[in-house]
Amino acid sequence: MKDRIVQLINSEGLTSSKFADTIGVQRSSISHILSGRNKPSLDFVQKIRRSFPHVNIDWVIFGEGEMYTSQEPTNLFENETIQFEKEEETPNITPQPPKLKKESPTKPVNQPESFSEMNVFVPGKQIEKVVVFYTDKTFREYNPS
Structure with missing residues (x-):
């Protein structure tokens, strides 16, 4: 399975870190x-399946069949052309800036130093979804269920 994971990483054009x-x-x-x-755990294989739904999981685990479930390009946008519709002409209206509500100054909010210091667990409430935004403008969603 290790060799197939290496093959998948290379096929997707990723580094092992990415x-x-x-x-x-x-x-x-x-x-x-x-x-x-x-050796890869079941959880590890499930994460591959969630992150790469176009990969044949039987190929990853057993080496059976083709790497990809379809002949779609691995880069989902590789063969797509983006077309924009022409905006309709609008009458010459001077845009008005949004009205801002003036608020009295408040004390600065104490932000936690790190994620582990955040008190995200509230008694009687369950977390539905967590979204993490990375500095490279990507994000991941985590659903505990």
């Missing part, structure tokens, strides 16, 4: 799997 980030595992986990120290 692959780890994409499927949501620690980079060391990928390193341990690729070095042969650890």
Whole structure:
């Protein structure tokens, strides 16, 4: 399975670090799997399946069939042309700036130093979804269910 994971990483044009980030595992986990120290867990395989739905999971696990479930390009936007509709001409209206509500100054909000310091657990409430935004303008959604 390790060799097929390497093949998948290369086919998707990723580094092992970017692959780890994409499927949501620690980079060391990928390193341990690729070095042969650890074998991929069921959770690891499920993360591959969620992150790469176009990959044939039977191929990943057993080496059966083709790598991809369809002949679609691996880059989902590779063969697409984006067309924009021409905007209709609007009458010459001077846009008005939005009216801002003036508020009295308040004390600055104390923001936590790190995620672990945030008190996100509220008694009697369940978390439905967590969205994490990264500095490279990407994001991941986590659903606990």
